[in-house]
Amino acid sequence: MPPRHRLPTSRSTRPGRGAAAAALLMALGLAAQWLPQPARAAEAPSAATASTATARFAIQGGRFLLDGRPFVIRSGEMHYPRIPRAAWRERLRMARAMGLNTVTTYAFWSQHEPEPGQWDFSGNRDLRAFIRTAQEEGLQVILRPGPYVCAEVDFGGFPAWLLRTPGLRVRSLDPRFMAASARFLQRLGDEIGDLQSSRGGPILMLQVENEYGSFGQDRDYMQAMLAQMRGAGFDAPLFTSDGGSESLFEGGTLPGVAAVVNFGGGLADAQASLRALRAWRPEGPAMVGEYWAGWFDHWGERHHRSDAQANADTVDWLLREGVSFNLYMFHGGTSFGWLAGANYSASEPYQPDTTSYDYDAALDEAGRPSPKFHALRAVIARHLSPGERLPALPPAPVVRALPAFALQPVGTLVAVLDRLAKPQASRRVRPMEAFGQNHGYILYRKQLDAPARGKLVLSELRDHAVVMADGRVIGTLDRRLGQNALALDLPAGTRLDLLVEAMGRIGFGSRLVDEHKGITRSVRLNDQELLDWQVYTLPMTGLERLGPTDAAARAAPQGPGFWRGTLQLAQPADSFLDTRGWGKGQVWVNGQHLGRFWNIGPQQSLYLPASWLRAGANEVLVFSTQPPTGAAPTLQGLAEPLYETPDRP
CATH class of the missing domain: 3.20.20.80 (Glycosidases)
Structure with missing residues (x-):
């Protein structure tokens, strides 16, 4: 639906020349590679036969x-x-x-x-x-x-x-x-x-x-x-x-x-x-x-x-x-x-x-x-054809509030990382597609062999990064805001982790042709490229591998981490999970991925279909890149969706 986005149009690098595409590609010897063969007659009658x-x-x-x-x-x-x-x-x-x-x-x-x-x-x-x-x-x-x-x-x-x-x-x-x-x-x-x-x-x-x-x-x-x-x-x-x-x-x-x-x-x-x-x-x-x-x-x-x-x-x-x-x-x-x-505009890059x-x-x-x-x-x-009548209005789905339930920490991402992915050595940072990954998160890890003081630049960040030093969050970078640099002052031997979230590829305009995710060019410190990384691909599949964790790993995450809770229901019902207080992340219910939440709004709840629930115990898993607010984190269901956008500072 591009005209609605009010974005500049782009012209193809190959302007139309009025010749039939098939003839053009045939002349180039390429037509057989991409022109489909006609459907088999037994499966799909010809247009002439079908139309008559x-x-x-x-x-x-x-x-x-x-x-x-x-x-x-x-x-x-x-x-x-x-x-x-x-x-x-x-x-x-x-x-x-x-x-x-x-x-x-x-x-x-x-x-x-x-x-x-x-x-x-x-x-x-x-x-x-x-x-x-x-x-x-x-x-x-x-x-x-x-x-x-x-x-x-x-x-x-x-x-x-x-x-x-x-x-x-x-x-x-x-x-x-x-x-x-x-x-x-x-x-x-x-x-x-x-x-x-x-x-x-x-x-x-x-x-x-x-x-x-x-x-x-x-x-x-x-x-x-x-x-x-x-x-x-x-x-x-x-x-x-x-x-x-x-x-x-x-x-x-x-x-x-x-x-x-x-x-x-x-x-x-x-x-x-x-x-x-x-x-x-x-x-x-x-x-x-x-x-x-x-x-x-x-x-x-x-x-x-x-x-x-x-x-x-x-x-x-x-x-x-x-x-x-x-x-x-x-x-x-x-x-x-x-x-x-995702989209973009003349004033907002992402x-x-x-x-x-x-x-x-x-x-x-x-x-x-x-x-x-x-x-x-x-x-x-008022505009029905003669003899046409509107059907009766069916009953509307019932959407219910659900009681609050507690979630317990499963562990920090760093603590459970090896359960989710095996590291791959990479001389330079590369986008997630280079590692065969389509969606989710990707973590770039490097042990600093010298003190790191100065300006860290993530060139062509796609799309949101959490920067950690020895598991401690020291900053975030947001493509929406054009952010890609952070001041560092770290001693030698520090483990530097760059957790990058792919937040949706641009789907309109000329920029959709190059929407790789992760860090797509380089990581530099004071204009010197950092090399020799361990890369963890995190499409967030196979989350059952998280399993139970020991007491140390279950300590409340102070950075990115997982939380788990049980929603007890006498009868399934549609609802909207209230995600206020949970920062930024993802929710799964009984293994079904509801999607992304983010406290910047406007969406502050996630639709929870009754058909994805069952009577009795329902497992709810949350991944959040920042710890939830409150001493006892909970979720609850709302009867109506919640839209709030906090005022920007």
Whole structure:
């Protein structure tokens, strides 16, 4: 969704030349490396066969047709990895009850191929099951397979392992990237290709790339993406999606492919954006691919709210004009685990996104209807087709406060380090991707063989560092604030530890092409590079290896460390864990990674789904880079999310 970020656009290093991408790559002898082979006939009928036999959806002139009748798409965006699988159906049922007839989702490459050639379409990543559930609840589906998605997720949805190839450039005709993206699209086509409208399924249409006009102007690249999608068996109608200006349409649209427009704000923005779309593509359908009826949060900023009545008035106008739309978001959900990404602006070098993706959406993070939901439902009810009726409103999920429970120290990170990782010798510091790591923390350790007095500089720190001397915290550095230097005065023999947290890769704009994590260049003292490190990769998997610890290790950590507690429940219930007083870190409940917390706000609680809990004892594990406040650290559950941003000093 780049136009919303108000960031400068960048141009591809390979401007469009009007030639077909396939012909260009064939001439270079590279096409066979990345152009996917057509799907096998037994698994995916050809476009011609499918369209004549079972096609349900079509774009005809300026209209959408479903089963031969004019169809106005009333869609809302929901992302399956951001919703506990057990709640998919109730969230989709709420979408139908608000009056939506379609649900839109991205397909997240990073979630489905976490390592090269290792595919995961299980559990919360079961895209096929999500689409089938939507169909069972009376909803059509729009799929946006990327492979770039933005969506405020880490690296814009690209898998982090792409960064292990030196010099690889995403969103370009780099043959190494093209080969990887073709493999993903082919595997995705094998997974859900038969659910397309061209074969009688609920997937009405699919998006090519994602708002490419806000990134570059390489026409050959866009043609290559189109070729990859068709080669992967995506034979339903396709579309492109861009912000409402001629320059964005110029870079992001394709001849012969429907174009839709994205915007935020109120009615004036809607009218201006639709005029721009009409001027660019007068013969195409009128559709808003993303109406930003809310906004996302960055750490350290205020929680965003939008005017529910202004959102409803805009949707009312769109429906009066017969314009199809997709609410971004209808239900935002939660960027569980390491899913959250980051942005940047002209004034701030780095803006990490919060774990919550509530988005001030019609359906809140726990799946409850908000005032915006009811305002939109009332508007949609006035524009139903003859004979159409809104379903009854389902019961809202019950979110409960949970009693406070104590947590005991497991041990400092330094004390348990060897249980979590084995050191790797490295002459120079290197980013975590160089060690095969995608997410989490990385610790660089060096025994000082001489006194260290002066200025320590962590060059290209990504993203937050805790600096320790013999296990004692002596400072922190924050990429958000442009910090990368610290004054040192340490004797010879001191053990210097640099614990670096990856807080989400930038997922928008030109900077997403180089988002390695850790310390990505060098560590220098008084401009002299420090060499010979022991490196510990800490993706925070295998935490069961922490086990019980002895009394000395259980002493309350004065720096980064682990805490463990037991939440006793008679019956599971949704809740929000109150993380105030816990500083900065991560929470796991029964092994499920809820995500990141940080006391700078605005998010001061973490959504805890009932489906991840059980009656009886529930294990809660906290990793915090600073000790919690209070003599007896506790956590409790809240019935409402908590958003507070302390005033900056």
